Amino acid sequence: MAEHMEESPERLARPLVRLASMMGVATSYTGLSRDFHEISDETLIAILGALGIDATTPEAIEQTITAITREQNLRLVDPTVLHTVGKETHVTLRTGITEPAQITLILENGEPFEGELQLNPMPEAKVREIDGKFVAESDLVLPADLPVGYHTLHVESGDHTENATLISAPERIEMLDPMKDGSLWGWMAQLYSIRSADSWGVGDYSDLRTLLTDGKRYTDADFLLVNPLHAAEPVVPLTPSPYLPVSRRFVNFTYIRPEDIPEYNMLDGEAKAKIKAEHTSVEAFNADPQLIDRDAMWLEKKPALRTIFDAGLGQERQREFDEYKARCGEDLEAYATWCLCYELWGAPEDKPDNWIRTMTKESPEVIDLREKHADELEFYRWLEWTATQQLHLAQEAARTVGMKIGIMSDMAVGVHPLGSEVWWNPERFAKGATVGAPPDMFNQQGQNWSQPPLSPLALKNTGYLSYREMVRGMFDCAGAVRIDHILGLFRLWWIPEGHTAVDGTYVYYDHNVMLGILAIEASRVGGIVVGEDLGVVPDYVQKSLSDHGILGCAVEWFEQMDGVFTPPKHWRPYALASVNTHDLPPAAGYLEYEHVKIRERLGLLEEGSEAFEASARAEHNAMLQMLVDQGYLDASLLEDEAAHETEIIEALYRGLKGSPCKLLAASVVDAVGEKRAQNQPGTDNEYPNWRIPLADANGAAVMLEDLFQGDLLQRITKIMNS
Template identity: 70%
Template structure:
C-alpha cells in the first residue's frame, strides 16, 4: 500500500502485528527510490514472520508470539552475541534472579584468560520481571577498553545458572593502508572466466588470473584487479553461470583450477600427461569462441584431468599441508564435500520431494553410507577445494610480489543458491519461505527476485555470527581487499515471501554494527581494504556507518547525477571506488550506443512501449556529453560525429574518472578493448546469456590474455590513469 504519509501513525505502530514485526527487525514501512512512502500489507508481514519461524496468522498467535519472545529474552543471563569496540568501555545487560549475584569472566580467542577486571554494577532504572515464577533483575556488565581485538568467549554465572556468549571485540574503524592515506590507487575490473589464454581450457582460470595480475602491474602499473565472485559452485555439469548464485560462500569455485599448475602434475608419467593434453586439446577451440563461454564442456574435460592428478597422490610434505587444511576447515569442508559427493552420485538437487536433497539431511544414515561407499570421491572434493584455494592465494601472492599495493579485490555475493550446500547442510541458518531481491526502481520497474534464501538474523545472533565470520576470514586469506555486493544487505534485505512478486516484499533488518565489526577485524588483521557496493537508495545512517568504519563506497560515473544533471567528477566522494560503469551495465561503448535500452526492449522488461525509458536514456546521454565538454574532458567538435569519435568519448569518460578525488579508481577491461555487450542484464535468467560473454573487441573478435596488454585501448586508458 502506497500513501502520502511519511511515517507510520501511532495507531498503526500500536497494532500487535506491527509491534511483533518490529521486535524481530521486520520493517513495516519504507521509502522507495523516488521518495515514495509505502506501508507493508498485513499478509506480507504474516508471511515474512512465518519465514522467521513465528506464527502471526491470528490475533491470538500474535499475542502469544510477543509474550514468548519477551520471555525468551528475559530467561537468558546474557545475549548470545555481544559487540565491544576496542579502546572504548561498553556495557552489557545481565539478567539474573534478584537473589543471585552474577559473575563474569572472559576467555580470549587464543585460549588465554583475560586478566582485567570485569565489573557488574546495578542498573538503577531496571525493573524486575517474572519469568516462570521467578523474579529476574538486570544489572550491567562493564567491558573495559583494553579488551583486545578478536572473537572471545564471555562466561557469566548467576547462582546455579551459567551461560556463554560470543564477545566480538572489533576495532572502531579500518585503518587506511599507507598508499591511500595521501594518495589514490587505480586498477582494472575483470570477469575472470571471460578472459582466456592460449593455455586455458575454454574458460579463464586461476593461472590466467595470476598472469593477469602480474602483467597488469608490469605493463600498466595498476595496483589491483577487481574480479567477479569466485565462490563455490556445483561439482558436475550443468554449472550455474551466475557467480552471484553460489552454492556456498565459504569456499572457492574449483572449476577455476589450472590442472597444469598443480605441483603433482609434474610427477605424472609421460602417458598421463599426454592423456591430459588430449583432454585439453578437446576444448581448446573454445578459447577462441567470441560468442559464448561454455563452462560445461570445459568442466567435463578438466574434471577428468584433475581426477588423474588426484589419483597419482602427493609427497608427504604436501600431504601434511593438505591434512592441516582439512583440519582448519573442519565441519564446513565436510558439509561442502559431502554435498558434492551426493550431487555427483545421485544427481542435481531438484524440488521433487523424492530428490535426495529433500529426502535426506546431513544426519540421515543414507548420507553416512554414501560417504563410506565412496571415500576416494569424497576426498577428491576435499582435495579440489584445497587446490583451488591454494591457486587463488598463489595469484594474490604473485600480485604482491610484482609490486601491487592491493592485488586482488575479491567480490562477495549477497547470498547462496536455494538448493546449494549451505542451505542443505545448515537449513537453520536461513529463512524458510522467503527469498532476497529488490523493490521496484527506475532501473528495474518490476523489481528483482534473486532467488536466494536470506540468512536468518535470529540464528546469526544465536551462533555468534560464525558463518559470516568464517566467510569473511576465508576471503581475506586470498585477497588484499573485499568488495561486498549490495552492502546494504548488512543493514537490511528486501525479503519476498514465497509465491509473491518482488513488489510484495518488505525489508528485514540485521545488526549491522556486529557485521561491520567483523569486517573491521578481518580487514585489519591483513592490512586490507573493504569496499561496499552502496548504489541505489542508501539511507543517511548507512552512509555514516560505512564512513565511520573506514569502508569505501562506490561511485559509478553514469549514476553520479541529480535531476538530469551530471555531477562533475571533482565533486565525487573521496572514500569510494570510482568507475565508469559496472557489470550490470553495457560497457562504455555499448552504453553510448543504447545497448541497455535495446536489451530491455527486446526482452520486454519495460512498462508500456518503452518510449519513456528510451527518451530518458537519450536525455541522459546528452547530459553526460554536455558535462564532459563543460568540464574540459571532451572536445565539443567530437560530437559532430559521435559514432566516428566513440573511442575518444570513451577516453573522455576515463579522463573524467581520473579527475575524481576518489581514493580508488577502476577501469574495466571491456571498456579498454571496445566490447559492447553487457555481462549481465538484471531481472533475467536464460532470456539473456548472463555471465557467459567472452572478452572480445568492438569487431567481435576474441581478445586473448597474451594479447590483452598490447591492445591500443589498454595502453591509452592506462596512460590516462597514470598521468
C-alpha cells in the same frame, strides 16, 4: 502506495505491526523516488513465518509477543556481544536478585583474560517478577584494552549458565598509506571471460595470476576486482551466474589450472598425454568470441584433475592437505558431501522426492554414502584445497610484483537455495522467502535473486559464526573484498515464497556486528573493504560505512540528480569509482544504447519503449554535456559521435581520474571496445548472462597474451597514471 510519508499511531499500535517491528521486519519503506509504501498484512505474516514466527491469528500474535518478551528478560546475557577496541563497552546482565553473576572471559587463543571486569548494579535498576522469580539488571563493563578477536563470555547465576560470543573489533579499517593522501587504481574484469592460449576454454586461476602480474608490469595497476569466485557445482550443467553460488565459504574449483598443480610434474608420460588430449579438445574454445562454454570445459578438466589426484601426494604435501582439512572442519565436509551426493544421486531439485528434500547430513543414506565412497569424498576435499592454493598463489604473485592490494574479491549477496550451505545447515536460513530488490527506475518490476536470506536470529544466536568464517576465507586469498549490495548487512528485501518482488519488505540485521567482523578480518591482513552501496541507501548507511572505514561506490553513469550529472570533482572521496558496473553494458555499448535495445528486445519495460529511449537519450546527452563543461571532452567531437566514440570513452575516464575517490577502477571491457553487457538484471536464460567472452569492437576474441598491448587500453592506462 500511501499518500502520507509515515505510519499513523493507530497502525503502529496494531499487534501485528508491533510484532513485526520487534523482529526487525519493516512495516513501511520509502522507495528510490521518495515514494512511501505501507507493507500489507499478508506480506508481514509471510515474512514473520519465514523467521519461524506464527502470526496467522490475533491469538498467536499476542502469545508470541509475550513469549519473546519473557525470553529476553530471562536471558543472563545476549548471545552475541560487540565490543569496540579502545572504548569501554557496557553489557547488560540479567540475574536473580539473590544470585549474583560469576563472569569469566576466555580469549580467542583459549587463555583467560587477566584484566578487570567490572560489574555494577544498574542505577534505579528495574526488578521484574518472571515466573515467580525476581530478575534484576546489572552493568558489565568491558575494558577498552580488550584485544581484537572472537572471545567467549561465560556467565553463571545460580544454576543457570550461558555463554555469549564476544566480538572485539577495531573501530575502523585503516586506509593503506598510499590512499591516505592520494588514491590507487586498478582493473575490474570477469575472470571467466579472459582466456589465454593455455586456458581450458574459460579463464582460470593461472590466468588470474597473469592478469595481476602483467597488470602491474604493463600498466602499474594496484588491484584487480574480479567477479565472485565462490564455490559451484561439481558436475555439469554449471550455473553461469557467479552471484548464485553453492557456497560462499569456499572457492570455485572449476577455475583450477591442472598443469600448475605440483603433482602434475610427477606424472608419467601416459598420464600427461591423457591430460594433454583432454586440454586439446577444448583448446579451440579459447578463441571463441561468442559464448563461454563452462560445461564443455569441465567435462574435460574434471577427469584431468582426477588423474592428478590419483597419483597421490608426497609426505610434505599430504601434511599440508591434512592441516587444511582440519582447519576447515565441518564446513569442508558440508561442501564435499554435497558434491558427492550431487555426483552420485543427481542434481538437487525442488521436488518432494529429491535427495535434497528427503535427506539431511544425519540421514543413514548420507552417512553410508560417505563411507562407501570415501575416495570420491577425498577428491572433492582435494579439489577445494587445490583451488584455494592456486588462488592464494595468485595473490602472492600480485604482492610480489608490487601491487598494493592485489586481488579484490567480490562477495555475493547470498547462496543457491539448493546448495550445500542451505542443505547442511538449514537452520541458518529463513524458510519461505527469497532475497531481491524492490522496484526502481532501473528494474521497474523489482528483482528476485532466488536466494534464501540468512536468518538474523540464527546469526545472533550462533555468534555470527558462518559469516565470520566466510569473511575470513575471502581475506585468506585477497587484499580487498567488495561486498555486493552492502545494504544487505543493514537490511535485505525479503520476498515471500510465491509472490513477486513488488510484494516484499525489508528485514533488518545487526550491521554493527557484521561491519565489526569485516574490520577484524581486514585488519588481520592489512586489507580494505568496499561496499556496493548503489540504489536506495539511507543516509545512516553511508555514515556507518564511513565511520568503519569502509569505502562505498561511485559509478559515473549513476552520479546524477534530476537529470544533471554531478561533476566528478564533487564525488565523495571514500569510494571505489568506476565508469560503469557489471550490470551495465561497457562504455561503447552504453553510448550506443545497448541497455535500451536489450530491454526492448526482452520486454522488460513496463512503460512504453519510446519513453524509455527518450530518457536514455536525455541521459546520454546530459553526460556528454557534463564532460564538455568540465573540460574532459572537446565539444566539436559531438558533431559526429560515432566517429569519435573512442575519444568519448577516454573523456569518461578523464572524468573518473578527476574525482577525489580513494580507489579508481578501469574496466577491461571498456579498454578493448567490447559492447555486449555481461549481465542483464531481471533475466535468467532470456539473455546469456555471465557467458560473454572478452572481445573487441569488431567482435574478435581478445586473448590474455595480447590484452595489455591494445591501443585503447594503453590510452586509458595513460589517463589513469596521469
